[in-house]
Amino acid sequence: MIAVRDEATAAADTRDRFEAVFRARYGELYSLSYRLLGDHGEAEDVVQETFLKLDGQPVLGRPVEEVAAWLRRVCLNATYNRLRGRRRATARLDRAGRLERADEEADAGGGPLLDVLRAEQQRAVRQALASLPQRQRACLLLRHAGFSYAEIAATLDLAVGSVGVLLARGERAFRDAYLDRNDADPGADDALP
Amino acid sequence: MPCPDLGTLRVSLDDDAGAAPPRLRDHVQACASCLDTVAELRRNAELAAPAIAMTGPDGWLSPATVEAALTRFEQRRARLLAVRAATADGPAARTADPPEPVVPLRHGGQLARLGTRARSVAAALVVVVVLTTMIATPGGRAAAAGFLAHFRSERFQVVALDHSQAVQLNAAMTQLVQTGVFSGDQRELDRLVTPLAVRDLAEASRLAGFPVHAVDRSALPRGVGATPERVLVNRAHTARLTFDRDQAIAYFRRNGQAQVTIPERFDGAQLVIQVPAIVVQQYAGRDGTPRLLVGKAGTIGMDAAGGASLEELRELVLHLPGLPKGAVEQLRNLSDWRTTLPLPVPSDQVRWRAASVGGSEALSFTDSTGKVHALLWRHGGYIWGVAGVIGAGEALDVANSLG
Numbered sequence: 001m002i003a004v005r006d007e008a009t010a011a012a013d014t015r016d017r018f019e020a021v022f023r024a025r026y027g028e029l030y031s032l033s034y035r036l037l038g039d040h041g042e043a044e045d046v047v048q049e050t051f052l053k054l055d056g057q058p059v060l061g062r063p064v065e066e067v068a069a070w071l072r073r074v075c076l077n078a079t080y081n082r083l084r085g086r087r088r089a090t091a092r093l094d095r096a097g098r099l100e101r102a103d104e105e106a107d108a109g110g111g112p113l114l115d116v117l118r119a120e121q122q123r124a125v126r127q128a129l130a131s132l133p134q135r136q137r138a139c140l141l142l143r144h145a146g147f148s149y150a151e152i153a154a155t156l157d158l159a160v161g162s163v164g165v166l167l168a169r170g171e172r173a174f175r176d177a178y179l180d181r182n183d184a185d186p187g188a189d190d191a192l193p
Numbered sequence: 194m195p196c197p198d199l200g201t202l203r204v205s206l207d208d209d210a211g212a213a214p215p216r217l218r219d220h221v222q223a224c225a226s227c228l229d230t231v232a233e234l235r236r237n238a239e240l241a242a243p244a245i246a247m248t249g250p251d252g253w254l255s256p257a258t259v260e261a262a263l264t265r266f267e268q269r270r271a272r273l274l275a276v277r278a279a280t281a282d283g284p285a286a287r288t289a290d291p292p293e294p295v296v297p298l299r300h301g302g303q304l305a306r307l308g309t310r311a312r313s314v315a316a317a318l319v320v321v322v323v324l325t326t327m328i329a330t331p332g333g334r335a336a337a338a339g340f341l342a343h344f345r346s347e348r349f350q351v352v353a354l355d356h357s358q359a360v361q362l363n364a365a366m367t368q369l370v371q372t373g374v375f376s377g378d379q380r381e382l383d384r385l386v387t388p389l390a391v392r393d394l395a396e397a398s399r400l401a402g403f404p405v406h407a408v409d410r411s412a413l414p415r416g417v418g419a420t421p422e423r424v425l426v427n428r429a430h431t432a433r434l435t436f437d438r439d440q441a442i443a444y445f446r447r448n449g450q451a452q453v454t455i456p457e458r459f460d461g462a463q464l465v466i467q468v469p470a471i472v473v474q475q476y477a478g479r480d481g482t483p484r485l486l487v488g489k490a491g492t493i494g495m496d497a498a499g500g501a502s503l504e505e506l507r508e509l510v511l512h513l514p515g516l517p518k519g520a521v522e523q524l525r526n527l528s529d530w531r532t533t534l535p536l537p538v539p540s541d542q543v544r545w546r547a548a549s550v551g552g553s554e555a556l557s558f559t560d561s562t563g564k565v566h567a568l569l570w571r572h573g574g575y576i577w578g579v580a581g582v583i584g585a586g587e588a589l590d591v592a593n594s595l596g
Binding site: 022034036043120128141161163166170 | 198199200201202203204207233234236237238240241242244245246247248249250254256259260262263265266269270273482483484560564565582
């Protein structure tokens with residue numbers, strides 16, 4: 001009888017811990033995934049997949065920083081998989097298709113001005129990010145989403161000392177890809193003071 | 194000391210990595226090569242930071258949103274377990290996803306997570322709020338409606354909102370709609386946020402009731418198509434928002450203000466907005482994506498109907514709990530709220546300054562990446578706007594070629 005109660009208690013503790021981790025980490029994982037996918041529904045789906053993988057994993061019993069790093073790693077991989085699947089699907093789209101999507105975005109918001117431009121800028125950033133090697137991309141994304149060097153190192157399974165050089169290379173590659181896509185930096189010479 | 198490696202120099206740019214050791218600092222200051230490298234690293238980081246920040250979701254996820262996500266997760270998990278149980282010990286079942294798709298989040302920020310109807314009402318409310326200098330929001334879809342409203346005033350004044358103020362404002366706006374304090378006719382309100390795509394500028398001119406011309410080819414930025422690839426029109430019309438006194442009192446009470454008194458005559462009072470015609474030309478870049486937008490609009494009118502005046506409704510809304518104090522203060526300080534349109538500008542994302550277009554006073558805006566520029570000015574009885582992924586000088590060239 002006691003054993004049964006203990007098992008039930010342990011299960012409840014595990015459940016409570018899982019929910020606490022979910023509440024604590026959902027926002028940052030969602031934000032990470034959304035930054036690459038640009039779609040709320042897909043980002044939520046990826047984060048749910050991530051937590052489904054955590055369910056029942058021994059890592060749940062590890063210190064919170066380890067659990068967080070594990071979740072970020074799984075979430076980024078799931079996001080990359082989603083991007084690869086999407087790339088295959090969109091490879092067939094021709095120029096008209098791309099225009100149609102832009103139209104849909106404009107219509108969805110009803111605001112044809114800043115919304116369209118913002119969507120276009122976001123797309124340019126995501127395309128530039130997508131062109132980077134996977135680890136550089138993850139490093140850049142994590143750093144500019146506010147994670148510390150130690151958290152990035154834990155997520156990417158790197159020595160902390162290696163994060164700086166990965167970040168430097170990622171930022172340089174991002175700049176090249178981002179500016180290259182826009183032909184030239186239109187605001188570089190005559191930005192407002 | 195030998196030159197430090199690239200990673201060490203990059204880490205030295207970040208505060209949270211700890212202050213750079215004095216030896217490193219001294220070396221970098223004295224080494225031309227390291228100075229060049231650090232300058233390049235800084236430029237790269239300063240480009241990446243705002244660009245990547247722009248890809249994040251609007252606002253933060255509230256605890257209620259996370260709880261809802263947890264509920265959806267539990268439902269999905271339960272379905273998955275049911276599938277596994279139904280297929281006994283089949284190994285495939287252990288890795289199979291649940292058969293039903295996860296319930297997707299609605300698009301956008303808090304306002305956008307409302308249903309279509311509520312979203313229209315919220316967007317209309319934003320327009321009204323902007324016009325009466327009550328409140329406005331730079332977030333999500335509400336910002337779109339707010340920007341449309343930029344074309345509808347006698348003069349402009351920037352109301353700077355930081356991120357927390359924007360989030361707070363968005364939340365307050367959402368509550369006003371969700372609780373039914375303001376509501377409106379669906380068809381009228383839809384028209385506020387649903388521009389009509391038309392065949393060409395001739396049709397746009399006919400529907401708008403004023404002439405609209407393409408941008409002179411010589412004034413267009415390099416790489417922008419010579420003719421608009423898309424023309425959007427909002428026809429002039431009237432929209433009404435109805436105030437519900439009981440819901441407003443309940444709203445005040447829920448937010449800790451039980452002693453509020455609202456005269457009974459306010460119940461059913463309406464804000465009546467005369468929305469002007471608006472025409473937006475969209476020009477594409479070489480890759481077919483939107484690069485330049487040019488807008489022209491008439492002037493707007495607004496009044497109140499029923500038992501409350503426009504001024505009374507404005508005062509009431511300015512007293513609503515939950516609005517950011519800084520924004521309310523800026524709105525109260527406008528010298529002539531009946532003719533001055535406050536532009537809600539996210540101060541952490543957009544810079545602005547006074548400018549001049551053909552001798553008319555204008556406002557010039559630049560986003561945090563320095564790549565998007567916009568101009569807004571009034572001339573010849575119309576409000577004009579130019580915005581695009583273009584330089585400030587290019588925006589000015591386009592603006593000066595209009596009207």
